[in-house]
């Protein structure tokens with residue numbers, strides 16, 4: 001697309017934004033794969049429309065406030081990157097644009113409040129745990145909360161598992177073959193700490209020693225994707241320091257965190273820590289990619305189990321990881337992988353999206369839950385805590401009790417011979 005974006009005035013990420021606009025040839029191949037275009041049917045809520053709107057704002061032809069509703073409705077799922085034949089780096093454009101264009105004034109009071117509460121709690125496990133427990137204690141009063149705060153109220157789960165602190169070092173069992181470091185995320189620590197515990201056990205059984213640096217913090221993607229680059233950079237630098245001192249792989253069990261940590265080079269562009277950000281990012285890998293390269297003890301179930309795998313956007317589209325989790329599940333003798341229609345279509349979780357855009361998130365959550373029901377599977381497998389919470393909530397609302405488990409949890413159960421005991425869903 002031709003443009004007159006004044007790159008030199010836009011700081012170190014200006015070139016990335018201009019490059020994405022230049023590469024777009026306006027073909028529209030991305031439109032049918034965009035969840036918001038699918039739901040709303042409006043060109044302005046499609047990737048092509050948003051690229052045009054962002055170009056207009058960057059050129060100074062359009063006020064950021066006028067583009068804001070459409071840019072805010074973007075999930076950042078980067079499904080459009082997967083379907084773009086011209087290789088447009090839409091994610092680089094969106095994240096850079098959001099951090100350079102502040103338009104909070106275009107949002108309503110409750111939308112701003114919800115975003116503030118989420119960004120001050122979710123990335124900080126202690127605060128998040130307190131907020132969730134407060135939410136549970138006041139659940140009986142939830143119906144009296146203003147309508148504008150209901151999306152937050154609805155996120156409070158019925159039960160919160162006891163906190164678990166993973167040990168700093170968990171030695172590999174038998175002959176040690178490697179050492180890795182693990183980034184344990186923030187939301188998962190509160191909502192499902194069993195994912196981390198399972199991941200460590202599975203790695204240990206493969207002979208891998210797992211280090212969990214104690215000074216690590218949230219990866220920063222939540223702030224980065226809502227345009228708060230200052231806070232995101234602060235968190236990225238803390239992680240760079242926390243994981244310094246070795247070249248061991250940095251594994252993550254959360255697609256969103258993995259994708260965010262791969263964005264450190266863009267986040268830190270023009271910063272004195274840019275090179276360290278690149279080195280850090282080179283070490284990051286999703287746990288499924290790492291495990292796929294290892295031999296594993298044989299796994300078997302005593303009855304046939306049908307598993308449907310949901311592709312988290314930040315794994316499939318942002319990191320192009322699709323085969324490895326499926327191959328890992330297929331190693332379990334007795335497991336059949338069944339297809340999930342529109343497996344790569346976003347479930348509506350997308351960081352704080354279900355807080356920011358509750359109606360669209362709900363629509364996407366319901367659609368995803370229905371595809372799971374239609375797949376008639378025994379278990380849903382995935383690789384991201386946000387998707388896990390979202391899909392589980394929407395399945396339960398539809399009266400369906402299919403277990404929704406992280407791939408690491410499934411492998412852990414299979415290795416212990418306990419996968420057969422997982423209750424089958426309705």
Ligand code: SF4
Pocket residue numbers: 023024025026027028029030031047048080083084085086087088
């Ligand atoms: S598919 Fe790619 S090049 Fe075509 S309109 Fe979408 S972003 Fe632009």
Ligand code: SF4
Pocket residue numbers: 033034035036037045046047050073074075076077078079080081090
């Ligand atoms: S990131 Fe997702 S929601 Fe946003 S334009 Fe691309 S496909 Fe649509």
